[in-house]
Amino acid sequence: MIDLDIRQLQSFLVVAAELNITRASARLHLSQQTLSTQIQQLERALAVTLLVRTSRGVLLTPAGEELARGGNAVVADLGALTERVQAADRGNLGKLQLAVCPYATSLFATEVADAMEAAVPGLEVDLTTVHTPPAERELLLSGEADAAFIWLPLGDDRFQHAVVRTDPRVVALSPKHPLAEQESVTLADLADEPVLRPDIYLSEENLRHWMADPRPDGTAAQRGPEVEKVEDALMMVARRKGVWLAPEPLSRWIPATAVVWRTVTDAEPSELALVWTDRAPAQLIARMIAEVRTIIGQSEPALV
Structure with a gap:
């Protein structure tokens, strides 16, 4: 079995996103030499060439493209596993509190909860029903909910969000x-x-x-x-x-x-978003965004 260093993989994924060693090293707070060394070590471990330098940055080889496609999922899964292991050590495999307004989410809220529990063994997703977005906001701010589905715009910089559906x-x-x-x-x-x-x-x-x-x-x-x-x-x-x-x-x-x-x-059009605060478990939120978009068949790239 190939011995992959997760830090080297994470560094490669940043380079793959930026297609520029200088910008990638700045994002990672590493020297360009250190970053280049990590990429070379990863290439030796895999016995492939992952990227080539050009006058404007770098280009991914076919092998590099394939690693970039699959690498993000590997890192996300490892992060989720880490959270589950830490939760198990605390005697709690994890609970996610999700606030919903029935009219906005009745098409998919229960499907999302079931999908999350199937994807993350040991996770329990609790759905709390409220009747208005301000009530959802209060649950988020009090810590009684980790995330909620709310129609944008929020007009409140205390939250992060990711669009999950767009409707006329x-x-x-x-x-x-x-x-x-x-x-x-x-x-x-x-x-x-x-x-x-x-x-x-x-x-x-x-x-x-x-x-x-x-x-x-x-x-x-x-x-x-x-x-x-x-x-x-x-x-x-x-x-x-x-x-x-x-x-x-x-x-x-x-x-x-x-x-x-x-x-x-x-x-x-109106945009429905998954909304959360900095207290929410990041890996579970990322998994939930993916599950929601899969269930409702829409895709939005940005987390804000």
Whole structure:
């Protein structure tokens, strides 16, 4: 069996990402000579050439490409194993507390929990249901939850997040509204409609996104009355007191027999993210992001 040094593999993966020894050494806080030596040692251990230098940096060989593809998974799995071993030493194989809003996550939350427990032996995933994003935020800040699914933007730099799905925007209308006869609407169609504001928004930035404010022509959206619950907003919609904009999945899961939903063709899409704090176990969060994206069939590259 080939004896691989995990530090050499990690260094190679940084070089593979940067395709530049100078930038990679700066990220790793190593001298260029030390980094080059690590790569050479890794090449000798594998008996292959992993990269070649060029005037602009380095290029990966086919062997290097293959190692880069599989190496990140190896490092992630080793990190997860390390966490499980340490948890076992503490007499606790691990528990992950996940806060969810039923309407936002009912399509996949239980699947994610089951997939995580299958992928990480000994892990227990607890789902805690709350009814609003501010309640999710409070669980995260208090440490009662490790992660939560929340619609962006957060408007709060205390959290990290990774987008896991993107959905079009819809508007709730009274069945008696003239626009209800159309299959879809535009924001210009809604220019004179007050947008109702249930108490679910995390910040002014979050509220403005949900209201599509400003509109594409630069005008401000009309702010309708504030209400306590989404259900209150929908009742007011039914009574022609305003409209409510939401991500499309909510139209399928919020009980709303008295309203109709129409796609808003020119509204920016809504992004659902896995959100966590610095206290959350990083390796488990990384695994959960991968599991969620696999389950719902979407992929987003960035962690923010």
